[in-house]
Amino acid sequence: MKLRRALLIGLPVLLAGCTRRPMGYLEGAAGPASIPVQRLGNGFVAIACAVVLIILAMLLLAIANGRRATREQGGVVRSGTHGLAWIYWGIGVSTPVLVAMTLWNFVVTREVSAAPAYLPVDVEITAHRWWWEMRYRATPASDMITTANELVIPTGAPVRLRLTSADVIHDFWVPKLGPKMDMEPGQWNTTWLEADRPGVYFGQCAEYCGLEHAKMGLRVVALGPAQYAAWQRGMRQPAPASATRGAQVFIASCSGCHTVRGTDAGGILGPDLTHVASRGTLAAGLLPNTPAGRLRWLSATQQVKPGAQMPQVALDQADLAAVAGYLGSLR
Amino acid sequence: MATIASDLPRDGVVADRGTLAPASPNPPDLAARLEDIWKETPGVRGWFSTVDHKVIGIRYMITAFVFLLVGGLEALTMRVQLAQPDARVLTPEQYNQLFSMHGVTMIFLYALPMLSGFSNYLWPLLLGSRDMAFPRLNALSYWLFLAAGVFLYISFPLGAAPDGGWFDYVPNAGREYSPGPNIDVYALGLIFLGISTTVGSANFVVTLLRMRAPGLSINRLPIIVWGTLTASVANLFAVPAVSLACLMLWLDRNYGTNFFHVQGGGQPLLWQHLFWMFGHPWVYAIVLPAMGLVSDALPVHCRRPLVGYTPVAMGTVFTMVIGFGVWLHHMFASGIPVLALSFFSAASFIITIPSAIAVFAWIATIHTGRVKFTVPFLYFAGFVLLFVMGGVSGILTASLALDWQLTDTYFVVAHLHYVLLGINVFPVIGAIYHWFPKMTGRMLPERLGRWTFATMFIGFNLAFFPMHWLGLTGMPRRVWTYGAQMGWGTANLIVSIGAFLFALGFVLFLLNLWQGLRRGAIAGPNPWDAPTLEWSMSSPPPLYNYAVIPIVASRHPLWEDRLDEVGDRTTFDRGFLLDNGKETLGVSPLDGEPAVILKMPQDSLLPVSLAIALLVLFCALLVHQALLAGIALLALLVVLVMWFQPHPSPIESERVRMYE
């Protein structure tokens, strides 16, 4: 337990500190859905820089030549010669480069968009205004896992993502693992990703979805196979029964929106909290999931995420601390 | 003939320009008679009823420039918020209204109207005509633009500015998730503005087809005419898409229809299709005329004709045509099947080629010309670099696989600002320096102009170049703040500093304008020694443009002697006089053969009345007042009946008045 908790909280903090650009996709790509695009992106950026520098050089050369002509001939009006050659050569050289880039683009597009034939992990993700609901498909149905905001996957296994939205259009995007895909209400869009190595990968909603679009973050945690299996077993357990003050206040104040399996809390408006303490962050990537973080979220909800659908719960300090403690026990 | 010493003094102040005679004759007896015929109504009534294209063009430009400054202030406010991570200068609601209105203002209320203003002013002068085809409709298109801008902006002080982005994707923009009137303002405002755009576009198309000087065949038209013509034809076909989308949005929000509403069988993506079917041609409509301005003005400062006139003109048209076939590249991440998207990705790569023709043409013109470091030249040279930078970032976004990472990040923000500011604003500023002397009769200051250019150019690149890096490191768009651990803080600070430096450039530019108007050197008819028709008359031009309609023989009427071109010379001192009332010449569409005499209308209050009636109508629709809407519709009908009143005694033909 302690080891798992240490890993699951320590790992994101550790790795987040290690990655200076957690959302960048031209370095650190970690899977077959993102590495080809990293190569393509770096290549295209290099070509783009080269083109700009070449054109800049041509422009400066042209200006220098034009200035020389002025010094020699004054500002006399005259029709020039050989001007059209610039256009022919320019288009003539640019077009093959453009065609090559187009073909490379198509090769990578095929590679990245075609999911492998067998995807052992299958997750339905429903976007809400400003949080993510994840349901891991399984047979038997009792093995289904419901969680929120943090997608845990095994390394080395392709994961199918079935994306939809409960309200407006959102977009699922974890740059180091794969391309974006819109999440639209009334429709299922399918994509896939795979992580080659363990780590925590940052994501964010990438389609303007209203007030707090900026604060709809996402984490993907890739675990080695053994750890993933252990995580699955833990997630399938219901929460232990608890008679603490925190649990009681939770049932009274929070169960209208949140579910904790194994208790009477069965609300479906907000994220499933059965194993909330196993996640690295709170409020869709906004706060660290530490005692301090949990207390801050409960006591200053609308300050942390103004406009969030979760209202500021009217509880006194003692009760807030109790609930925070209870949440901390839901591993 | 008027020729001017071809070396401009370094400080731009030239003596005795005002005494040089214009190429187009305007002897006092003719001038007096024509002034009397074309005189404007005086006073306040005249201000509201003018149909003079030059006045309307300048009004367009000033109004558009005011919107540019307003949009710029919106941007600066956003940049203060984004300069540091986790800042709380603005609330998310305020930020979302700001970025939405910034986009709407710049793309709709500045970009096209500014170019419409230039074209409105220049076209009849360039085409050898006395006015546009529909002078009253011209006035109407301006008043509608102003009214629509007012309509969109009344929402701001009421705290109800549109906040769904400039693109307002549904369902976010639907009634359920945007309950206030904000999006209704947006939807109705865009329909309103669309009427102005459509009316203006029709005016340009018909003017080009019929109202030219004899001999001005289609292969002698300045590139600005090609650019604006292309944009106008495109707008006639593109604007209805967004008007329809906005109408559907307004109906969904107010009358429970189900065009986009998922529960009723609607399709959210229908909005995106219709919006981008309009949106992509629109972005070409707001840059092609500006490219035309450069293609016409840059060669003057290189003392030679444009290299590759035909490829550039054809490139303009082809860019627009292909531009109708790339709209899905705005929807690459929407889950549409990859095969379909691949066609649009390929088209988005290909569209680079006709644009590249113009780039090489400009570089060739500079290389083979005799360059003068005038202020316009600096802006045009800078523009070529910014064009290419915007173009290559566009190639990156054209790639389907790469766009799946780039889209909705700051990379696209960088790309769109390089293309929109680089290909619209920089040419426009340069064009203002170039044509200000013609419009006002005074030169803008050279030295201050150079400092202004340097400030703007450095500020612009400082502000927008780091955005490429921000996008490549994953910063999403349309976010009111970002976390400190993302590593974006420093770059954002640089961007914000650059934005303020760029804004300082605009302050300097306003100082330029003020100085120019107050104590600029007298310009005379042709201070740059330029070749085209507008430089053949006094600065500013007479009310009636040409006393004698010239007979055009080439693309460069005022340079014919020096270009050694074999063939006829353009005739200025003999031609159609047409002083039997307000008249101008109508020609055959392709060859420019004189065909008819066209009677021009007097000043009229009908255009402004129509605009006011429409403003009342749209306000009534916004607040659901059916009776008021009915009254406005009735007023509309009355104005239209008056507008189309049959002439009591139409004449069939007239004996031609010539000057020879």
Added chain:
Amino acid sequence: MSEARTLDATLPVHGQGRIGTPWWGMLCLIATEGILFAYLIFAYAYLGSQGAGDWPPGGAPALKLALPATVLLVGSSFVLEWGKRAARAGRLAHSRWAVGITLLMGAAFAALEFREWTNKPFSLSSDSYGSIYFLLTGTHLAHVVIGLIGLAVMFAWGLAGKLGQGHEQHRALITLYWHFVDVVWLFVFVTVYLSPRLT
């Protein structure tokens, strides 16, 4: 020495009554409004192809009222065209009759459309089909109504003696517009009434 002279040669004068630039302006209007209907038909096809279930949900709409309405509208175009040519030949009374008859036929078309609308089991807000059906036919009907108002004004001007033989342009513009409304209806008719029967 140059001077102003009046030649014996004449040029036609347009813009006061003869056909001039406003005719080209009407072509631009037709282009932009025409493409509007193309976008509407695109929306109809898109909603139909992307939605679940039958399209139209209640089966193909009945032709009972639409077919006679189509005949009336198409016929009225012929009448108005005949009237325009009659005016050109000097028979102004005939052209006034033509405008009046076109007005009546057009109004009958509108009446049949309204009747059809009230008979529908669905409304504007029932579902996506209802919405696009009423918007497509409604946009067309709005264009018809604008045309009817124009025809009524022409009729009134004709009675008041304001329209002489020289006012060719007014007649040409209203006729062109009315033909446009007619042709658009054929596209709408094929889309809404015939295309469901083809599948």
